[in-house]
Each structure stands twice: as C-alpha cells, then as structure tokens.
Amino acid sequence: MKEIHFNDIADKIAQMCIDAACNLDEDILSALDRAIEIEKSTLGIEVLRQLKENAEIARNESLPVCQDTGMALFFVEYGEDVKIKGGLLNDAINEGVRQGYKKGYLRKSIVNDPITRRNTQDNTPAIIHTELVAGNNLKINFKIVGAGCENMSKIKMLKPTEGIEGIKSFVIDTVKEGGINACPPLIIGVGLGGNFEMCAILSKKSLMRPIGQPNKRMEIASLEEDILKDINKLGIGPAGFGGRVTALAVHIETYPCHIASLPVAVNLNCHASRKKALIL
Amino acid sequence: MPKLIKKEIRITTPLADKVIKSLKTGDKVLISGIIYTARDVAHKRLVDAIKDKEKLPFNLKGQIIYFTGPTPAPPDKVIGSAGPTTSSRMDSFSPALIKKGLKGMIGKGPRGKEVVDAMKKYKAVYFAAVGGAAALLSKRIKKSEVIAYEDLGTEAIRRLEVEDFPVIVVNDIYGDDLYLKGMKRYAM
Numbered sequence: 001m002k003e004i005h006f007n008d009i010a011d012k013i014a015q016m017c018i019d020a021a022c023n024l025d026e027d028i029l030s031a032l033d034r035a036i037e038i039e040k041s042t043l044g045i046e047v048l049r050q051l052k053e054n055a056e057i058a059r060n061e062s063l064p065v066c067q068d069t070g071m072a073l074f075f076v077e078y079g080e081d082v083k084i085k086g087g088l089l090n091d092a093i094n095e096g097v098r099q100g101y102k103k104g105y106l107r108k109s110i111v112n113d114p115i116t117r118r119n120t121q122d123n124t125p126a127i128i129h130t131e132l133v134a135g136n137n138l139k140i141n142f143k144i145v146g147a148g149c150e151n152m153s154k155i156k157m158l159k160p161t162e163g164i165e166g167i168k169s170f171v172i173d174t175v176k177e178g179g180i181n182a183c184p185p186l187i188i189g190v191g192l193g194g195n196f197e198m199c200a201i202l203s204k205k206s207l208m209r210p211i212g213q214p215n216k217r218m219e220i221a222s223l224e225e226d227i228l229k230d231i232n233k234l235g236i237g238p239a240g241f242g243g244r245v246t247a248l249a250v251h252i253e254t255y256p257c258h259i260a261s262l263p264v265a266v267n268l269n270c271h272a273s274r275k276k277a278l279i280l
Numbered sequence: 281m282p283k284l285i286k287k288e289i290r291i292t293t294p295l296a297d298k299v300i301k302s303l304k305t306g307d308k309v310l311i312s313g314i315i316y317t318a319r320d321v322a323h324k325r326l327v328d329a330i331k332d333k334e335k336l337p338f339n340l341k342g343q344i345i346y347f348t349g350p351t352p353a354p355p356d357k358v359i360g361s362a363g364p365t366t367s368s369r370m371d372s373f374s375p376a377l378i379k380k381g382l383k384g385m386i387g388k389g390p391r392g393k394e395v396v397d398a399m400k401k402y403k404a405v406y407f408a409a410v411g412g413a414a415a416l417l418s419k420r421i422k423k424s425e426v427i428a429y430e431d432l433g434t435e436a437i438r439r440l441e442v443e444d445f446p447v448i449v450v451n452d453i454y455g456d457d458l459y460l461k462g463m464k465r466y467a468m
Contacts, residue, residue: 041466043306043448050413050446058415064351064361067414105360107351107434119433148366148388148411180459181366181389183411235467239410240389241448242462272412 002079002136004280006086006095009138012278013096016142017072018104020274021064024055027211028248028273035185035238035245044243048185051238051271062104066272068146069106072097072126075143075208081136082280090128093140098122109147129201137279141208144274149186150267152178155200158262167192167264168227174266175231175247180240183270186247187211188231191265194255203267206251208275215252224250290444294342295383295405303405303449305456310444311407315344315386317438319365322429323373330376337428337437340377344384344407349434350418359424359440363414364388367406371395378404386447390459400455407447408458420445 029052036048058065074093084092101108101123110124111117127145154174158166171190179186191202214221228250237243248271257263291299293313303309316338318326329336347367351360367387374385375398383404388411391399399406409417423441430436450458 041462043462047410050410050416054410054413054416057419058361061357061415062354063357063415063418065415066412067349067351067361067363068365069351105352105354107349107360109349109434121433151366181368183388233468235463235465237462237466239408240459240462241408242458242464242466244466270412 001081001083003083003085004138006084006092009084009089009092009280010095010099012280013093013140013142014100014103016140016276016278017097017100017106020142020144020276021069021104021106022058022062024058024065024272024274028271029055031211031248032271035248039238039243039245041237041241041243043241044238044245047238047241048245064106065274066146066270067107068109068148069101069123070144070146071110072123073143073145073204074126074128075141075205076128076130077133077137077139078130079133079135079137082138089130093126093128094124097124097126139277139279141277142275143208146270146272149182149270152182153203153265153267155196155263155265157196158264160260160262162262164223166262168230170264171227171250171266172230172234174268175236176234178268179234179236179246182268183272184236184240184247185238185245185271187269187271187273188227188247188250189267189269190250190252191263191267192252192254193257193263195257195261195263198255199263199265200267202253202255203265206253207267207269207273209251211273212249220252220254224252293344295344296342297403300383300403300405300453303452304454305449305452305458305461307449309407309447309449311344311447312443312445313441315346315440315442315445317346317348317350317440319347319349319435320369321432321435322437323370325429327373327376330380338439339381341381342383343381344386345377345382346440347385347387350424350438353424357418359418359421361414362418362421364409364411367391374398378402390457391451396451396455396457399451400453403453405449405453406451408450409447417445
C-alpha cells in the first residue's frame with residue numbers, strides 16, 4: 001500500500017493548473033508549426049504566427065494563454081494499492097484547483113448553479129472522472145476546458161445503419177456550424193459507441209492524447225485521417241478568416257455499443273489545448 | 281478575386297462617421313484610445329437600463345465594446361490575459377446598443393442577422409480579434425479601470441485604454457462578411 005498525503009496532491013494540482021494555463025505543450029506548438037507550413041491563406045498564416053507569439057508571451061510572463069482558464073477537468077487513474085492520507089481524493093483535487101487559480105491569477109469562471117449562477121470565486125468544483133486501476137500509482141490527467149469551444153460541441157444518437165457516412169457527416173456538420181466560434185484551428189475529439197454519456201466522455205478522453213497521435217486501431221486511424229481531410233476542405237481556416245487549416249487533428253475513441261445504437265459525440269477543442277499529466 | 285490582405289489602418293476612438301464609412305471587410309485595423317469591456321450579464325443590464333430609461337454607465341456614442349472577461353491582473357500588470365469571447369451570445373442585446381450610438385464591437389465568431397441589419401442601418405462595424413491570443417492582446421492594453429457592475433467580477437464593465445489593438449473588420453456597413461468571404465475563397 002502506498003500512502004500519498006492530501007496536501008501533496010493539492011500542491012501538485014495547484015502547480016499543474018498554473019502550468020497548464022500558461023505553458024502550452026510541445027505537441028500543440030509543433031502542430032501550429034506544421035499548420036504554418038501548409039496554410040495557403042496569408043491572413044491565416046499571420047493568425048497562426050500570432051498564436052505562436054502569444055504562447056511565447058504567455059510562457060515568458062506567466063500569463064494565461066487564453067483568458068478563459070476554463071473549468072478544471074480531471075481524469076484520474078486511481079491505483080488500488082494507493083491510500084490517501086488526510087482526506088478524500090476529490091477534496092484534495094478541489095483544494096489544488098482553489099489554490100492554483102488564486103495563486104496563478106487565473107480566471108474564476110464557475111457558477112454555483114446553472115439557474116441562480118453565483119460565481120464560486122475559486123473556480124471549484126472541478127469535474128473529476130475516476131477509474132480504479134491495478135497498482136500503486138495515482139495518475140492525474142488534467143485539462144482546462146474553456147467554454148467557447150465546449151459550447152459548440154454536439155452529441156447525436158445515430159441509427160446503426162447510418163454507419164461511417166453518418167458519422168462523418170455529423171462531425172463535419174458540427175464543425176461547419178460552430179467551428180468559427182470554437183477558435184480554429186481545432187482539435188476534434190470524437191466519441192463513438194458506448195451509450196449517451198459514454199460517447200461524450202470518450203470524445204473528451206480522446207483530447208487527452210498528444211495532438212495528432214492516431215488511434216491504435218488502423219481502421220479508426222484512417223477514419224480520423226479521412227475526416228480531417230474533409231474538415232480541412234471546408235475553408236474555415238485559422239480564426240475563421242478563411243484558409244486550409246480548420247483542424248489540426250481528429251481523435252476518435254470507441255467503445256462497444258447496443259445493437260440498436262450508434263452514439264456519436266463531437267467535442268470541439270480550440271487551438272489552446274491545455275493539458276498536463278502527473279503520476280504520484 | 282478581391283485581395284483580403286491589406287496594410288494596417290490606424291484608427292482612434294470615439295469613431296468618426298468618416299472612419300466607419302472607410303472601413304471594409306478584411307481590413308486590418310489597429311485601434312487606439314478608449315474601449316469598454318462588456319459581456320453576457322453586463323449586456324443584459326445595459327439593455328434593461330435602456331428599457332427603463334435609466335442613465336447608462338458610459339455614453340455609447342461613437343464607442344467600441346470589447347466582448348471579453350479578462351483574467352485577474354497580476355501585481356506587475358494593468359490587466360491579465362484578455363482575448364475575445366464568442367460574440368453571438370451578445371446578439372440579442374447588441375442592436376439596442378447600436379441604436380443608442382455604439383459604433384463598434386470586438387469579439388469572435390459570426391453575428392446574427394438582427395445585428396448585421398442594425399449595423400447596416402445605424403452604421404456600425406464588427407471587428408474580430410484572434411480568439412486565444414489573449415496574452416498577446418493584453419500587451420496592447422495600457423490602462424484598465426472597472427467603471428460599472430463591479431459585482432460581476434471578470435464580467436464587470438471596464439474602461440480600457442488601448443494602443444494599436446489589432447483587429448480585423450468582419451462586418452462593414454455595406455453588408456460584407458469576412459467569415460463568408462474567407463470560407464468561400466478557401467473551400468474545396
């Protein structure tokens with residue numbers, strides 16, 4: 001049994017929140033470099049360069065890359081042989097978020113209730129998905145989820161016979177409809193199968209992958225590639241000002257589903273892909 | 281095919297009619313002077329105040345509203361990161377403000393028909409700043425002061441002094457639209 005202290009988790013989470021908000025990972029930075037090479041629109045290239053410059057300013061001055069420092073999302077892999085001392089996991093995570101958002105001068109964007117809408121002032125509560133796994137590690141995957149792109153995301157229960165064509169057209173229509181608002185170039189997370197809530201979680205999980213890392217199954221990887229090609233024919237381009245790079249990647253995650261169902265969730269992610277992971 | 285890329289145009293607020301008439305979709309513009317921030321709830325309050333014939337916290341004539349909710353200012357800075365938020369959430373409120381003299385809006389994403397029509401009728405322009413370039417944009421803000429609705433926190437109305445704030449004209453007063461034009465040009 002490995003013991004991990006509540007305060008250790010909270011401290012590490014606090015640091016992770018600030019780090020994610022201000023320091024973009026190498027995967028998104030190199031995806032933007034590749035986009036600059038293939039973009040045909042001069043204005044589009046200027047936008048992409050502005051995004052690179054923005055990332056540099058953010059890193060150098062410890063400023064958030066985007067003012068929407070989002071809702072804090074965690075996917076936790078909780079080893080069966082881990083014991084947390086001093087409190088509960090979810091409380092430790094929320095304590096970390098509270099401290100990190102304060103210390104890092106991050107925006108507090110959470111309201112206590114969808115109807116009465118009073119700001120909680122510390123960006124809690126976070127959204128936490130926990131999975132019990134073998135071993136004595138606590139793996140915490142963190143993602144900042146801004147609302148601009150989240151609001152443009154969609155879910156649809158297709159008929160199984162609609163198949164690949166149905167999936168493709170739903171993903172592409174979602175981008176066509178809300179893509180400009182979601183801050184392109186986008187990373188598109190697609191959840192396929194499972195049921196209503198499972199496909200939404202899968203679409204989000206797919207966004208935790210390094211950008212452009214294909215699905216392990218070849219046929220799914222080639223579907224990702226096909227959809228990306230079609231999306232980049234839409235002409236939306238960087239910032240929606242027109243261009244060839246509307247999306248940087250399409251990530252698909254799948255799960256078995258019911259004979260009568262074909263659930264599809266499309267989670268649009270802006271270019272400010274802010275995610276970090278840590279193992280305790 | 282009309283070229284979308286042009287040299288940057290420098291303008292200052294409040295916007296003169298002559299300037300508004302000269303701005304065309306796709307123009308790259310650098311704004312200097314005073315602009316005001318407002319987003320969802322602040323817009324609702326402004327429009328309610330107009331309905332109730334109350335005095336507004338600032339005179340809208342010739343002004344620009346920037347749809348943003350900045351991060352808190354660190355001790356050594358005048359403001360935190362401050363990029364544009366999605367404009368369509370303000371669509372149901374913008375026409376009433378345009379009617380009262382608002383001449384410009386800065387945000388991101390397409391506007392509804394009711395806003396485009398009001399912009400044409402009352403001669404106002406919609407600009408986009410690059411979404412997600414919030415740290416870079418904050419460097420062009422020289423002063424920031426909350427002037428109304430302080431209880432709204434990040435959503436309060438701020439009076440910003442900006443210098444060469446980079447935007448692009450999306451909707452001009454002639455009914456043109458950069459998003460439609462750009463997409464049409466690059467769609468395959």
